[in-house]
Amino acid sequence: MNAFFSFTETGWQDFPLRELARSLEKDPPDISALDKSVVKELAEGAAQGSPEAKDFRAEDSQAEAGRPLAGKLDSLNISREYRQVLEDRFREMDPLLIRVFDRYGERLVCLDTAYPGTAYFSGEEGGFRVDAASDLDNPLGPGSTFFHESGHMIDWLMGKEKGQEYITSAPRLIAAMETDLNNALSGIMKSEGCTLEEAKEKLSMELMANPYASSCVSDVFGGLTGNQVVGAYVHSKEYWMLRGPEGVAREAFAEITEQMACSPEGLSYTMRMMPKTVEVYRQILTEA
DSSP: OOOSSOOOOTTOOOOOOOHHHHHHHHSOOOOTTSOHHHHHHHHTTOSTTOOOOOOGGGSOTTOOOOHHHHHHGGGSOOOHHHHHHHHHHHHHSOHHHHHHHHHHGGGOOEEESBOSSOOEEETTTTEEEOBHHHHHTOTTOTTHHHHHHHHHHHHHHHHHHTTSSOGGGSHHHHHHHHHHHHHHHHHHHHHHTOOHHHHHHHHHHHHHTSTTTTHHHHHHHHHHHTSSSOOSOOOOHHHHHHHHHHHHHHHHHHHHHHHHHHOHHHHHHHHHHSHHHHHHHHHHHHHO
């Protein structure tokens, strides 16, 4: 499978391109070989230790939405349509994430909103670059790129406060991701009586059958397995070799942030497939 992230230079956090996901709309994958009981088990979060998915967006409804970041939009040269999309995301955002954006929003720096290449965050440059026009047509949800790259910068800002390069440099998020992957694969092996390699194939087919909703899970599981378990969204093996498990944790943090802001369906899927990862992510936000 080809990589869906352009490699630029070490330290840049690339956002997934969308060519494969768009092609899947025209030519859906053949999933006839995928055992429906496996899909049901995974979708219901039946892996060992997986808590029932919960809608956190209903919590703390008194929180106010993204005020510092919303005000910062005044300084960006963006269309009225794109600004409205971002403002709508702020208003509908998970209350826990609202508090984080309230704290860090004024320190977020969008260096370019008409960047012609792959969107990225750079700690060396002290900000991120996106293409607003492309982000309006994002199949993962309008505004997803903006919040993905914002997530990388928040990860970086939180890390600096703790004397780390990124807050995700701590091992607990990596351990949670590895646990979720192990539970998913071992659950398939147990229910299907299959080998590890067969379980990897079945899990990859499940992810490919849900290309948009599984974008985060696909990327994380791909990073942990050298792209042996992947769906439609994936970094190259070379990308992961340069960054290692900490790089996977950084992508998980950015992608969950993106889904919490822009994709309830994607977040629900990630919560079912990677419950421990989402739990630790929320712990990190709570401690901010």
